[in-house]
Amino acid sequence: MTRILVTGGAGYIGSILVPALLDRGCDVTVVDNFMYGQDGLAAVCYHEKFSLVRGVVRSMDTMRPLLKNADVVIPLAAIVGAPRCDRDPVAATSTNLTAIADMVGELGRDQRVLIPVTNSGYGIGETGKHCTEESPIRPVSLYGRNKIEAEKILLDGHPRSISFRLATVFGMSPRMRLDLLVNDFTYRAVTDRSIVLFESHFKRNFLHVRDVAAVFLHGLDRFEDMAGQIYNVGRSDANLSKLELCERIRRHVPSFVVHESPVGRDPDQRDYIVSNEKIEKTGYRAAFSLDAGILELIKGLKMVSNNRYSNA
Secondary structure (H helix, E strand, O other): OOEEEEEOOOOOOHHHHHHHHHHOOOEEEEEEOOOOOOOOOHHHOOOOOEEEEEOOOOOHHHHHHHHHOOOEEEEOOOOOOHHHHHHOHHHHHHHHHHHHHHHHOOOOOOOEEEEEOOHHHHOEOOOOOEEOOOOOOOOOOHHHHHHHHHHHHHHHHOOOEEEEEEOEEEOOOOOOOOOOHHHHHHHHHHHOOEEEEEOOOOEEEEEEHHHHHHHHHHHHHOHHHHOOEEEEEOOOOOEEEHHHHHHHHHHHOOOOEEEEEOOOOOOOOOEOEEOOHHHHOOOOOOOOOHHHHHHHHHHHHHHOOOOOOOOO
16 A cells, blocks of 8 residues: 655645545645645545644654655645745745755655656746757746756655656645636636736746646656656646737636736746647646636636635
């Protein structure tokens, strides 16, 4: 029986992934500090193979015995997003980088690690050229720099690891986030009916949160073939500019008004398109389309409010 430790497992991704792991018969231990007061794992507390530890990943007193008992580690715990990291850079670096470095020093040779990183490390790409796993790394935020450095420390120090450079995630989750681009823009369409875009030509790649959970399951199934490598993970048909994203949302919310500002600067200067060919060659395909995710959000956002569901 596989024993899996998921740090930050009560978060946006974890509250989708943890039930999926339990459905597979895994023993799952989650450690989370519940900094956002979330209760996204309430529905699995009945499960006899589910264990929960309230604690911080920066504490090796907390983490050391948990790591020792795990066959697989999925370190989701992070201070996520550039604005949140810029407000508290010490906490961001200690969580997103130092905790990973400390974890590497505790891992046994046979333990497996699957880590989510971010494709925001590509920063500003070359016009019309897809970023691959071999493309130059040019992060434009502390968040991006820390995550890419953590990826290198892990792969150099523990080759039995897989790194997933995730696209910008979207979709409903028990621990919802509205500060992610698709979720944010759809929320604005549903509630405000309008938006002002700065530098609307900036492009990103996108991926549904359930497809994030699916890629971890895929990595577990094919670990020996994929270990020691980096994979971009996104939808190959979802390299879109902010304006193109708004146009997709407007298909489903026709009253959505989009204003392009000729002046002003987006504080997030990321602008790139991504190739997901490498992960697709392993047999993985993202299942949830951008349009399906927008329709899901239109339904789900009737239940949420912006002052609670954010990391920003």
